[in-house]
Amino acid sequence: MTISIRSVDKRFGRYPALNDVSLEIADGELLALLGPSGSGKTTLLRTIAGLEFPDAGQVLFGGEDVTYASAAKRRVGFVFQQYALFKHMTVAKNVAFGLDVRKGREKPSKADITKRVDELLKLVELDGLGGRYPSQLSGGQRQRVALSRALAVSPSVLLLDEPFGALDATVRKSLRKELRRIHDATGVTTIFVTHDQEEAMGLADRVAILNAGAIEQVGTPDEVHDSPATAFVCGFVGDANRIEGLVAAGVFNGGGVKLPAKGVADGPACAFVRPYDLALGGANAFAATLQRVSVQGAVAHLDVTTSAGAAIEAVVARAEASNLSVGQPLKLSTAKAHIFPV
Amino acid sequence: MSRARHPTEDPLWAKVLITALVLGFLALVLLLPLAAVFVEAFRRGAGAVMGAVSNPDAIAAIKLTLLTAAIAVPFNAVFGLCASWAIAKHEFPGKSFLITLIDLPFSVSPVVAGLIYVLVFGMQGWFGEALIDHDIKIVFAVPGIILATVFVTFPFVARELIPLMQEQGTAEEEAAISMGASGLYTFWRVTAPNVRWGLLYGVLLCNARAMGEFGAVSVVSGHIRGLTNTMPLHVEILYNEYDFVGAFSVAALLCLLAVATLVLKGLLEIAQPAVRGRGH
Numbered sequence: 001m002t003i004s005i006r007s008v009d010k011r012f013g014r015y016p017a018l019n020d021v022s023l024e025i026a027d028g029e030l031l032a033l034l035g036p037s038g039s040g041k042t043t044l045l046r047t048i049a050g051l052e053f054p055d056a057g058q059v060l061f062g063g064e065d066v067t068y069a070s071a072a073k074r075r076v077g078f079v080f081q082q083y084a085l086f087k088h089m090t091v092a093k094n095v096a097f098g099l100d101v102r103k104g105r106e107k108p109s110k111a112d113i114t115k116r117v118d119e120l121l122k123l124v125e126l127d128g129l130g131g132r133y134p135s136q137l138s139g140g141q142r143q144r145v146a147l148s149r150a151l152a153v154s155p156s157v158l159l160l161d162e163p164f165g166a167l168d169a170t171v172r173k174s175l176r177k178e179l180r181r182i183h184d185a186t187g188v189t190t191i192f193v194t195h196d197q198e199e200a201m202g203l204a205d206r207v208a209i210l211n212a213g214a215i216e217q218v219g220t221p222d223e224v225h226d227s228p229a230t231a232f233v234c235g236f237v238g239d240a241n242r243i244e245g246l247v248a249a250g251v252f253n254g255g256g257v258k259l260p261a262k263g264v265a266d267g268p269a270c271a272f273v274r275p276y277d278l279a280l281g282g283a284n285a286f287a288a289t290l291q292r293v294s295v296q297g298a299v300a301h302l303d304v305t306t307s308a309g310a311a312i313e314a315v316v317a318r319a320e321a322s323n324l325s326v327g328q329p330l331k332l333s334t335a336k337a338h339i340f341p342v
Numbered sequence: 343m344s345r346a347r348h349p350t351e352d353p354l355w356a357k358v359l360i361t362a363l364v365l366g367f368l369a370l371v372l373l374l375p376l377a378a379v380f381v382e383a384f385r386r387g388a389g390a391v392m393g394a395v396s397n398p399d400a401i402a403a404i405k406l407t408l409l410t411a412a413i414a415v416p417f418n419a420v421f422g423l424c425a426s427w428a429i430a431k432h433e434f435p436g437k438s439f440l441i442t443l444i445d446l447p448f449s450v451s452p453v454v455a456g457l458i459y460v461l462v463f464g465m466q467g468w469f470g471e472a473l474i475d476h477d478i479k480i481v482f483a484v485p486g487i488i489l490a491t492v493f494v495t496f497p498f499v500a501r502e503l504i505p506l507m508q509e510q511g512t513a514e515e516e517a518a519i520s521m522g523a524s525g526l527y528t529f530w531r532v533t534a535p536n537v538r539w540g541l542l543y544g545v546l547l548c549n550a551r552a553m554g555e556f557g558a559v560s561v562v563s564g565h566i567r568g569l570t571n572t573m574p575l576h577v578e579i580l581y582n583e584y585d586f587v588g589a590f591s592v593a594a595l596l597c598l599l600a601v602a603t604l605v606l607k608g609l610l611e612i613a614q615p616a617v618r619g620r621g622h
Contacts, residue, residue, distance in 0.1 A: 051516055072522035084513035088535040098521035153521055 001062045001156040001189050002027045003048060008057030010043055017043040018054070019213040025191065030183050032200035033193045035210035036236070041193045042081075042161055044210065048191060049076045049159050061156060077150030077188075079160040083142050085134040091145050092117050092130030098153035120148035123182060140171040147179070151186065158183075160192035164199060176203050197237050201225065209233050231270055231340040240272040240338075241312045252339050256308030257286045261339045272338040275301070278314035282333035288312065290328050293321055304330060379597055382590035394580075394591035402568040403576035403592070406484065410559075410572060411552040414491040419545050422499025427533060429500075430507030431515060441504070447496045455493050456561025459486055482564030487572060490558035495548045502544030506537055542610055550603045554596065 003025040010018040017040045025031050033041040046052040048059060050071035059067045066074050086094050093100075095117045099108055108116065121127050124144035134142055143163065150158060163179065164172040180203055183190050194200050200207045201221040208218045209232075217229040228234035235242060245254015247269040252261040259271055276299075288304035291311075295301075300321035302314045314332060324330070347353070352360075383391050394400060425444060429437060447455065461467050463480040473480060480486045514536065518528040534541075556574040563570040565579065573596050580589035 049520060051520065071520035076520060078517065078520045080513045080517060082513060084517040086514060086518075086532055086535075097518065097523070101518075101521060101523040101527060149517075149521075 003062075003157060003189065003191075004058070004060040005044070005048065006058040006060070008044070008047060008054040008059065010040075010047060010052060010054050016213050018047065021057070021210075021213070021215055023208055023215060023218065025189060028187050028189055030180070030190045030203065030205045031192075032204035032207045033191060033210060034195070034197060034200040034207050034236075036195060038212075039210040040213040041195075041210045043213075045159050045161055045191060045193045048157070049078050050074045051078070075153060075156045077153060077155030077158045079143075079146045079150050079158070079163055081161045081165060083134075083146040085142060085145055085149070087134055089133075090130060091121070091126065091132050091134070091137070094134070094145055095120055095130075095149045095152050097149060116152060120152055123151070123185070124148045124178070138171075139167050140175060143167065143175060144178075147182065151182075151188070155188060158186075158188045158190040160190070162194060163192055164194075164196075172199075179203065201237070207237075209236060211236075228272075228338055231272070231338075231342070234272040234338045234340070238274055239276075239313070240274050243271045243273065243310055243312075244342075245269060245271060247339065247341065252337070254308075255310030255312075256288075256306030257310070257312075258284065259334070259337045259339065260284075261337075264339050265341050267341055269339050269341045272340075273312070273334050274336070275313045275315040277334050277336045278312075278316075278332050279334070280314075280316060280320055281331050282335075285331035285333035288330050288332050290324055290326055290330055292326060293324060295321070302330075304332065376597060379590055379593050382586060383594040385590075386587050390587045391591040391594070394585075394588040395595055397588070399567045399571065400576060400588075400592055403571045403573050404595070406487070406571065407553050407573040409484070410488050410491050411549055413488050414495055414552045415545060415549045417492055418495050418548050419499050419541065421496070422501075422503055422544060422548075423534070423537075423541060425500045426503035426507050426537075427529065430504050430510075431512050431533070444497050444500050447494050448501075452490075452494050452555065452557030453561055456490050456558035459489055459493075459558075459562050463489075481562050482566070483570060486562035487559050487570060490562045491552050491555050494555050494558050495552045498548035498551060499541065499544035502540050502547070503537055506540040507533070510536055539610065539613075543607065546603050546607050546610070550600055553599055 003023075005021060005023040005025075008018050008021045009016070019040075021040070021044060023044075033044055035041045043052060047054050050066070050069055050073070053068055057067070058065055061074055071078065086097065089097070092114075096113050099113045099116065102108070117130065118127065121130055124147055126141060126144050126148070129137070129141065134145065137145065143166075147160075147163075150160075160179075164175055167175065176199065179190075179192075192204075204221065206218060206220055207224050209216045209224060211232045217224050217233045219227075224233055225238050228237060234240055243255040243257055245252055245257070246267070247253075247261045247264045248266050250260065250262050250264070252259040252264070252269055252271050254269075254271065257271070257273075259273075261269065261271075286306060288306050290302060290304050292303040293300055294303075295318055298318055299315050300318050302316060302321065302324070304312050304314060306312060312332075383394075395404075425440070428434070429441060460481050463469055463473060463486065465474065465481075467481075480489065514532050515528050518532045519525075523531070554574060555572075556578075559572055560575055560578075563572070563575055565571060565575060567579070571579065573592055577589050577593045577596065580586075580592065
């Protein structure tokens with residue numbers, strides 16, 4: 001199911017949560033809505049789900065206008081942040097809920113519901129736990145129940161609100177892979193909200209980055225990382241050193257660093273340099289003093305200060321840092337910097 | 343050498359002193375009067391107690407008290423459930439006003455509550471003439487007693503359920519609705535089961551108060567023996583007539599009803615650990 005969001009506005013009282021948001025989601029795509037808290041990403045997800053109605057704009061499912069249609073009519077599967085499992089029902093009853101509520105001809109037979117529940121529990125690797133209550137499950141297991149409950153209605157789109165937020169790092173990692181596997185197995189269009197860029201970049205086909213109720217950039221993980229459209233995206237996705245300065249005649253100058261800034265208008269600007277885009281020596285190098293070295297696996301993190309006192313972090317291969325000592329002068333250069341006027 | 347005290351533990355003398363203070367206070371103001379009721383009742387033996395309790399006027403009072411509770415409690419349970427659902431799960435203008443209104447019976451003196459009904463439904467009241475014309479008796483009759491009891495016990499269920507429902511949030515309801523459940527289906531299958539223990543707890547408290555209410559009922563009842571006397575009113579009348587054994591016998595029965603309610607509440611808390619620790 002393709003989904004189109006067209007110029008959607010949403011306010012809560014005087015606080016604008018979404019501001020002229022437009023987004024196209026392709027059929028079968030796995031899309032991440034990434035942004036800091038308060039950026040409007042959950043509001044956007046709930047608007048797609050039909051749990052919030054926009055003040056203006058349109059939501060289309062497969063070309064059909066569903067802007068003011070109920071969540072049930074849209075046939076969405078929604079996985080809530082704290083899972084929202086029905087505490088007083090067994091796992092099997094939870095998963096069957098969306099089928100149990102159907103009426104008349106649409107309602108599957110008891111045997112069919114049982115079969116479907118078993119299938120789904122198998123899909124999320126919870127077979128045999130149908131008789132348990134949510135309180136008897138671990139966090140990761142609850143998440144899987146919530147996922148299979150959302151999938152039970154054969155949704156046109158699967159929506160997940162911070163699906164891994166409440167889990168510890170190891171469970172999070174394995175469930176991430178699981179979600180990818182389930183998405184690939186079912187082919188259902190999937191949108192998830194996260195504030196964790198690693199999660200968004202590692203899992204999604206495309207990432208939409210939100211800030212202050214507006215979409216800053218939509219693209220593949222590589223695109224948003226390598227060619228950030230705005231200063232916000234550059235600072236939010238991946239690590240970056242942020243240097244304040246001035247652009248004059250195509251050259252950025254600030255914090256003791258000079259960088260080529262072709263095509264950037266003259267005036268105050270902000271340069272972003274990723275730590276791993278910095279190299280020791282090279283052409284157009286700037287001078288810095290080494291403050292600290294910390295080795296992490298195959299790489300060494302160098303904390304340096306420039307001649308103007310700006311603190312910069314660089315990441316180099318471990319071997320390159322082996323004969324460096326704290327306090328020594330260095331030359332650093334970069335072939336890649338993102339410069340945005342401010 | 344004595345074992346080192348746990349870092350956050352109070353010294354022994356403080357624990358003993360505070361515990362003794364609390365227990366002593368409880369014994370003085372709660373246990374002693376309760377014991378006195380039973381001692382006074384049984385002063386002339388069990389026969390006198392049986393006699394006082396099986397007196398026709400006493401039986402009429404017991405029946406009226408049970409009838410009042412049987413009507414007021416279900417009414418307030420249904421109202422409390424509806425009100426707390428509306429308040430906890432929805433946003434609407436005037437919400438804080440409604441919460442204040444629900445608390446009104448707690449903040450108003452029961453005597454005033456009784457007087458309100460006399461003013462509205464009494465002979466000289468707003469609807470007095472209309473009621474006389476249609477031969478409907480509210481004040482100094484059973485309907486007035488039930489109305490006054492409903493008023494006084496109004497907040498118990500709602501007050502118990504509102505914080506519970508607010509704490510539970512609306513995610514489960516949203517989940518149910520997103521899967522196609524109707525509002526009513528969601529209420530019966532999701533909202534109500536989640537608060538069933540809190541509801542029972544509120545109903546028990548409401549019941550205890552409904553049976554024990556004195557002030558408001560006293561104003562609207564008219565104290566007609568065998569007709570409009572509830573148990574608490576009957577106790578007062580007997581006491582004023584210096585029939586101490588009679589008064590304390592009926593009082594003891596009232597105490598037993600209260601104790602039974604509290605035992606039931608205790609059993610509930612054992613059965614449902616989530617309710618524990620949220621006392622009053």
